[in-house]
Amino acid sequence: MKMRNIELCLFDTQTTDKASLSAEMKTFYENTLIDMAEPKLVHDRFADKYPIPKNGGKTIELRKYSSLAKATTPLVEGVTPAGNSLSVTAKTATVNQYGDYIKLSDMLELTAIDNNVVQSTKLLGSQSGRTLDTITREIVNAGTNVIYAPKSDNTEVLSRDMLDKSCALSVDTIFRAAAQLESMNADGIDGESYVALIHPYAAYELMKSAEWVDIHKYADPESVFKGEIGSIGNVRFVKSTEAKIFADESCPQFYQLTSDANFLEGKDYYKKSGDSYTKATVTAGSAVSTNEYYEKKALAVFSTLVIGAHAYAVTEVSGGGLQHIVKQLGYGDDPLNQRASVGWKAVRTAEILSDEYMVRIESCSPVYSEKTAAN
Numbered sequence: 001m002k003m004r005n006i007e008l009c010l011f012d013t014q015t016t017d018k019a020s021l022s023a024e025m026k027t028f029y030e031n032t033l034i035d036m037a038e039p040k041l042v043h044d045r046f047a048d049k050y051p052i053p054k055n056g057g058k059t060i061e062l063r064k065y066s067s068l069a070k071a072t073t074p075l076v077e078g079v080t081p082a083g084n085s086l087s088v089t090a091k092t093a094t095v096n097q098y099g100d101y102i103k104l105s106d107m108l109e110l111t112a113i114d115n116n117v118v119q120s121t122k123l124l125g126s127q128s129g130r131t132l133d134t135i136t137r138e139i140v141n142a143g144t145n146v147i148y149a150p151k152s153d154n155t156e157v158l159s160r161d162m163l164d165k166s167c168a169l170s171v172d173t174i175f176r177a178a179a180q181l182e183s184m185n186a187d188g189i190d191g192e193s194y195v196a197l198i199h200p201y202a203a204y205e206l207m208k209s210a211e212w213v214d215i216h217k218y219a220d221p222e223s224v225f226k227g228e229i230g231s232i233g234n235v236r237f238v239k240s241t242e243a244k245i246f247a248d249e250s251c252p253q254f255y256q257l258t259s260d261a262n263f264l265e266g267k268d269y270y271k272k273s274g275d276s277y278t279k280a281t282v283t284a285g286s287a288v289s290t291n292e293y294y295e296k297k298a299l300a301v302f303s304t305l306v307i308g309a310h311a312y313a314v315t316e317v318s319g320g321g322l323q324h325i326v327k328q329l330g331y332g333d334d335p336l337n338q339r340a341s342v343g344w345k346a347v348r349t350a351e352i353l354s355d356e357y358m359v360r361i362e363s364c365s366p367v368y369s370e371k372t373a374a375n
Contacts, residue, residue: 144355145359
């Protein structure tokens, strides 16, 4: 099956090394880093790309052009109409630099069975991909265009803290999101269809519906997005464990018997009386009585982003998109050739261009919300 992978914004990936790495080894390490990073960059795949020219500063201006009103006034013979002008809304985004590295010792290099540079590069590639994807994800999930999944009895939900376990993602909610994008004349990602970035736990509820179409049933199964699992109507679903999960004070709260053997310093515990819970006075370090004390936890809320074209953008500095950096033994202040390192460095930010071209659906899961943490 041929996979469609929208261009990722990993510009000018480099290996930086002042010592003697061969060109072949540099290429091998670069490719290893990219291979591990790219699958994690789910949110970047559907973003517009705005690279910042090198030496052009850390801030870029992104421009959104408003649509023109219909020209319904008949022209008068021989009279030039007033014409129109561009309406431009400017947004600015400032890039930041991110990175990490792994220290390698000469003894580790001498005694280890595996090639530690390769293993380190694989781990760092995965880390860099997840890091850069999270930066984009957090920005686009701050959009204001939100639909909350209704309760099982179809009661409307107006805020995140009003959700409960019965507020599962449904076909009707997906159609509502698509209709909202269509009403704003949002173009499809592929020209026709919108894309929904969805967590596996949210997809679990949706894939049981009769309207769900698996990718192997597509009329054109040779052309799918990387990570695509199926579709409903004109919405195609791309699954990722990095899809946003909220689990904090903004989410609905519930009480669960604690599994702590001893009371922990700074942690709140509660006692149950009928249907109510009251905060208990406890001594840190003392034993917890079985089936008596509860913890207050947040119910996990899953974000499903339904997006059209040109909803958001990612920016990079040319030449600094994602760099692979190897420092061999003896580089820098290392007179006894004891230390080496492998690392990565990247420059990144993201910005919402058109909030109306993107809908965030927030839902829960009767199966997974009570046992899932934020990501």
